[in-house]
Amino acid sequence: MASPRSSRVDRKVAEAASIFAALGDETRLRIVTRLCRSGPQSIVRLTEGSRVTRQAVTKHLHALSEAGLVRGERVGRETVWELEPRRLAEVRRYLDIISAQWDEAIGRLRTFVESPPSKPS
């Protein structure tokens, strides 16, 4: 039943890590938050109010895009970037799962402490 040397799980972890890494930069998370709040926007609009250069914003958008968190479409002379909510959902599910596992583990630990495995002393 157990996979021989992991692999499916490994890839899952790696992918989740890449998504978290994408969200793990303040500028980037701010961009994502903004896209969530105000919907699809062009680069200049995303740059307005940001403390970094347009180039920096562009770089971050590409990083987010590589993580699958965001998708850009060229319309006219501007590129409109919008969120890819499925990736966000994936990562939410990941957190839910490991949280549940933690609760389970804590439960096991508690019953273990309450009834140690045949060790009278």
Next chain:
Amino acid sequence: MASPRSSRVDRKVAEAASIFAALGDETRLRIVTRLCRSGPQSIVRLTEGSRVTRQAVTKHLHALSEAGLVRGERVGRETVWELEPRRLAEVRRYLDIISAQWDEAIGRLRTFVESPPSKPS
């Protein structure tokens, strides 16, 4: 009503970003996952099966600790590290909130497209 130059929100974002960043490394996420699955463990046990050195694991544990995701307690000659589930919960809530905002934004966009603001042509 709106805060003068953000700040509360800024700090929120920064904190969330730091947590995501902590989770955004494969080795680190693997450690967290492992702590979730198997409960509190010492460093050597965490290192077993890992592809990196004990020192690396230690470093990552400290990184996770600084993000508030994990807490270590010295017991006897070993240090037992365990998860801090509240931080995980925080970040889950963050994702839930921005996801909800996205849904809202998309809703607004849709009604906007369906009834443009007085532009007949």
Next chain:
DNA sequence: TTCATTAGCAACCTCCTGGTTGCCAGTTAG
């Protein structure tokens, strides 16, 4: 006491990341 285990600390190295500036190309408006 003596030895094995567990962990902490420090130095070191390489590579990636976030950011900037500068320049060029496509697109739209006058």
Next chain:
DNA sequence: CTAACTGGCAACCAGGAGGTTGCTAATGAA
């Protein structure tokens, strides 16, 4: 056509992150 706007690309730089090795200190078992 020309000017203004929007965006892509490349070079460059400083700093930090991940990892390793080597050594030392505390603790526990024999």
